[in-house]
Amino acid sequence: MALVEINNVYFSYNGDTVLEDINLDVRQGDFIAMIGPNGGGKTTLLKIMLGLLKPNSGTIRVNGDSAHKASSCIGYVPQDVHINSRFPITALDVVLMGKLDRNKRWARKTAANRREALDALEQLDMDIHAEKKIGELSGGQRQRVFIARALVTRPKLLLLDEPTASIDTRGQADFFKLLEKLNREITIVVVSHDLLVISRYIKSVACVNRRLHYHDQAEITGDMLETMYPCTVEETCPVELIAHGHLPHRVLRHHEDDR
Numbered sequence: 001m002a003l004v005e006i007n008n009v010y011f012s013y014n015g016d017t018v019l020e021d022i023n024l025d026v027r028q029g030d031f032i033a034m035i036g037p038n039g040g041g042k043t044t045l046l047k048i049m050l051g052l053l054k055p056n057s058g059t060i061r062v063n064g065d066s067a068h069k070a071s072s073c074i075g076y077v078p079q080d081v082h083i084n085s086r087f088p089i090t091a092l093d094v095v096l097m098g099k100l101d102r103n104k105r106w107a108r109k110t111a112a113n114r115r116e117a118l119d120a121l122e123q124l125d126m127d128i129h130a131e132k133k134i135g136e137l138s139g140g141q142r143q144r145v146f147i148a149r150a151l152v153t154r155p156k157l158l159l160l161d162e163p164t165a166s167i168d169t170r171g172q173a174d175f176f177k178l179l180e181k182l183n184r185e186i187t188i189v190v191v192s193h194d195l196l197v198i199s200r201y202i203k204s205v206a207c208v209n210r211r212l213h214y215h216d217q218a219e220i221t222g223d224m225l226e227t228m229y230p231c232t233v234e235e236t237c238p239v240e241l242i243a244h245g246h247l248p249h250r251v252l253r254h255h256e257d258d259r
């Protein structure tokens with residue numbers, strides 16, 4: 001059984017169809033990059049997986065249950081996490097906010113909960129900043145704190161919506177290496193526009209542009225990307241071919257082989 005099973009899902013906002021005939025199995029242990037043009041429906045698809053949006057038709061099962069019931073087995077870091085940087089709250093407090101008690105209220109700051117929050121920060125190499133105010137951290141560090149907050153509930157699946165938007169290219173590589181390490185224990189789906197940076201860390205690619213094309217341990221060709229993006233590959237995407245999974249990872253820039 002796949003961790004997430006999406007079958008023939010259609011979704012529209014106020015009658016405007018955004019997703020059409022989506023089929024996707026997210027298998028345990030996968031590390032999927034979800035790519036696609038702006039407005040292609042990536043965030044909408046994540047929200048469907050989280051049970052926040054209900055498809056017009058089709059089915060979605062998460063961990064063998066309805067998406068709504070299974071939401072506690074998913075850790076989610078949205079695109080824009082709004083937190084007032086002047087709010088005098090520490091990184092550790094932010095992570096503790098992810099921990100809920102049985103009644104889904106914020107868990108108390110017990111020694112055990114504190115330990116779990118520190119463990120989550122440690123997984124992101126952020127335990128040394130635990131007592132720092134959230135406003136004193138860089139954008140990239142803050143992003144790691146938000147991921148620690150998503151991890152503190154020990155989810156089976158981590159959904160990250162454009163987590164590297166505020167991180168420079170070098171920082172992005174470090175960040176994806178960290179995700180690669182987390183992926184030894186947790187299944188990850190990450191929305192990204194940086195296919196070049198991410199391609200060496202991921203196991204599969206899902207291209208979402210109203211419809212979905214999923215590539216697992218297969219080559220992604222320029223032709224495939226061309227069908228997903230509205231403009232030609234030459235104009236928009238420097239990636240011509242990527243090998244995934246057990247194959248050696250390879251990113252070929254256009255015309256690199258002509259030289």
Ligand SMILES: Nc1ncnc2c1ncn2[C@@H]1O[C@H](COP(=O)(O)OP(=O)(O)OP(=O)(O)O)[C@@H](O)[C@H]1O
Pocket residue numbers: 013014018036037038039040041042043044045
């Ligand atoms: N709450 C909403 N109400 C109405 N339309 C919406 C809503 N949210 C998104 N849309 C529309 O649905 C389409 C898909 O949006 P979505 O945010 O899922 O795309 P995306 O692939 O995540 O885009 P981006 O890469 O720009 O973040 C867009 O045309 C968007 O304008």
